Amino acid sequence: MSTQATKDQSQARSHFDRGVQLGFILLLLGLWYAVTAFGYVSKLLLPSPQSVVQELSGLLTKSDFWFDVWITLTSIIQAYGLAVVAGVVLGSLIGQSKFAYDVFQPIFAGAFAIPLIIIYPMILYLAGIGPLSKILFGAIYGFLPVALAAMSAFANVPAKWRRYAATLTTNQWLVTRRVLIPAAIPELLSGLRISYVVTFASVIAGEMIAAFAGLGRVISYNAEVLEPARMYAAIMVVIAFAALVNSLMSRLQPRSERA
Numbered sequence: 258m259s260t261q262a263t264k265d266q267s268q269a270r271s272h273f274d275r276g277v278q279l280g281f282i283l284l285l286l287g288l289w290y291a292v293t294a295f296g297y298v299s300k301l302l303l304p305s306p307q308s309v310v311q312e313l314s315g316l317l318t319k320s321d322f323w324f325d326v327w328i329t330l331t332s333i334i335q336a337y338g339l340a341v342v343a344g345v346v347l348g349s350l351i352g353q354s355k356f357a358y359d360v361f362q363p364i365f366a367g368a369f370a371i372p373l374i375i376i377y378p379m380i381l382y383l384a385g386i387g388p389l390s391k392i393l394f395g396a397i398y399g400f401l402p403v404a405l406a407a408m409s410a411f412a413n414v415p416a417k418w419r420r421y422a423a424t425l426t427t428n429q430w431l432v433t434r435r436v437l438i439p440a441a442i443p444e445l446l447s448g449l450r451i452s453y454v455v456t457f458a459s460v461i462a463g464e465m466i467a468a469f470a471g472l473g474r475v476i477s478y479n480a481e482v483l484e485p486a487r488m489y490a491a492i493m494v495v496i497a498f499a500a501l502v503n504s505l506m507s508r509l510q511p512r513s514e515r516a
Contacts, residue, residue: 304486313490322475326494329460329472332388336395337456341449344400348407349441358412362405369401374462381467391463391471399456406448410441450506457499 286306292298293305300308316322351357377394384390464473472495479488 301483301485304489308486309489309493312484312486313493316487316490316494325471325475328388328470329464330498332392332464332471333395333457333460336392336460337399337453339392339396340399340452340456341403343396344403344448344452345407345445348404349411351404352408352411352441355412358408362408365401365405365408369405373398373459377463377466386467386469391460391468394463395456395459398459399452402448402451402455403445404448406445406451407441410444410448413444414441446506450503453502453506454499457502461495 289303290306293300293303351361373394376397377390380390380394380397384393460471461473461476464471465477466473468474472491475491476488476495479485479491
C-alpha cells in the first residue's frame with residue numbers, strides 16, 4: 258500500500274472516530290433533554306439543558322465570574338509549573354541511575370496510588386485557606402506522574418545510544434541535551450498529560466473544599482444554595498477548558514513521536 262493511500266486511510270479513520278464522538282455527545286444531550294422534559298428526574302438533581310444554557314449566558318456576562326475563572330487558571334498554571342519543573346528534574350536524575358531508579362520508582366508509584374486528598378487538611382493547616390493551599394496540593398499531586406514518566410523515560414533510553422554519545426563527547430550536559438532529552442520526550446509527554454489532568458482536578462477539588470474564590474467555589478456554593486442550573490453551567494466551563502487543553506496536549510504527543 259502506498260504512503261498516500263495509508264495517509265488517506267488514516268484520515269478517513271480519524272474523521273470516522275470524530276463522527277462517532279460527536280454522535281455520542283449528541284446522544285447524551287438528547288437523553289438529557291428527554292429525561293428533564295418528561296419529568297423523569299427532579300430539576301434539583303438535573304436541570305434542563307435550556308436552563309443551564311440560560312444560566313451560562315448570564316455567568317459569562319458577569320465580571321465576578323471571570324474573576325473566579327482567572328483565579329482558577331492562574332492557580333492551575335502555577336501548580337502545574339511547579340509539578341513539571343520538580344518532576345522532570347528529579348525524575349531525570351533518578352532515571353539515569355539504575356540504583357536510584359530501583360529504590361525510588363516503587364516509592365513514587367506507591368505514593369501515586371494513594372488518594373492524596375487525605376493530606377489536604379494538613380496542607381490547609383500549614384498554608385491556610387487561600388490560593389497557596391490549592392496550588393501546593395495541585396503541585397504535589399501533579400508532581401508524581403511527571404516524576405514517574407521522567408524516571409521511566411530516561412531509564413529506557415537504549416544503552417547503545419548512551420555509549421555512542423559517550424564516544425563523541427565527555428560533556429554530560431551535552432549528552433543529556435542532545436541524546437537523552439530527545440529520546441525521553443515521547444514518554445515524558447504522556448506523564449505531562451496525566452499530570453495536567455490530576456493537577457487540574459486537584460485545584461478544582463481544593464476550591465470546592467476550602468476557598469474564597471475560583472470555579473470550584475462557584476460550583477460548591479451553587480450546590481449549597483440549591484441553584485443546580487448555575488452549578489451545571491460552571492461545571493460546563495470547567496469541562497470545556499479541560500477538554501481544550503487536553504486536546505492540545507494530545508496533538509503534541511504524536512508530533513513528538515514522529516520527530
